[in-house]
Each structure stands twice: as structure tokens, then as C-alpha cells.
Amino acid sequence: MTKTEMVAGVLHASGFNSRHDECLAFARAHLFDVAGSPEKFREWDTQVSDEFARRYIEDRSRVTSVHWANLYRELS
Numbered sequence: 133m134t135k136t137e138m139v140a141g142v143l144h145a146s147g148f149n150s151r152h153d154e155c156l157a158f159a160r161a162h163l164f165d166v167a168g169s170p171e172k173f174r175e176w177d178t179q180v181s182d183e184f185a186r187r188y189i190e191d192r193s194r195v196t197s198v199h200w201a202n203l204y205r206e207l208s
Contacts, residue, residue, distance in 0.1 A: 145193035166204040
């Protein structure tokens with residue numbers, strides 16, 4: 133799972149949108165914007181372990197607002 137997929141999982145689990153594909157598109161658009169370039173986004177959007185992703189999604193899905201720049205930096 134990539135970081136973007138993990139963030140989409142947070143959005144989906146928190147009830148942001150019931151469609152995971154729309155959560156993924158939304159997360160990708162915002163995180164790409166924060167990255168500032170395709171190269172930086174590709175460098176940032178690396179694979180994470182399933183265990184890390186599971187814990188992260190469980191923890192973050194309780195958060196009601198997303199600060200994209202903070203999230204990007206947190207996962208860098």
C-alpha cells in the first residue's frame with residue numbers, strides 16, 4: 133500500500149466518502165498539490181507496511197479534519 137492509498141483508507145474509514153476510489157482520487161489530488169511537482173510526489177508516495185497502514189488508518193480515522201500539508205510532512 134502506498135502512502136496515498138493509506139490516506140484514502142483514512143478518509144474512507146472516517147466516513148468522508150463511501151467510495152474508496154473517490155477517496156483515493158481526492159487524497160491524490162490534495163497530496164500532489166502539496167508536493168508541488170510530479171517528481172516530488174513520486175518520491176514521497178512510497179510503499180508502507182500493511183501493519184503500519186492498518187495502525188495509521190485506525191488511529192487517523194478518528195480525526196475529523198485533514199490538514200494536507202501537515203499530513204504530507206508527517207509521512208515524509
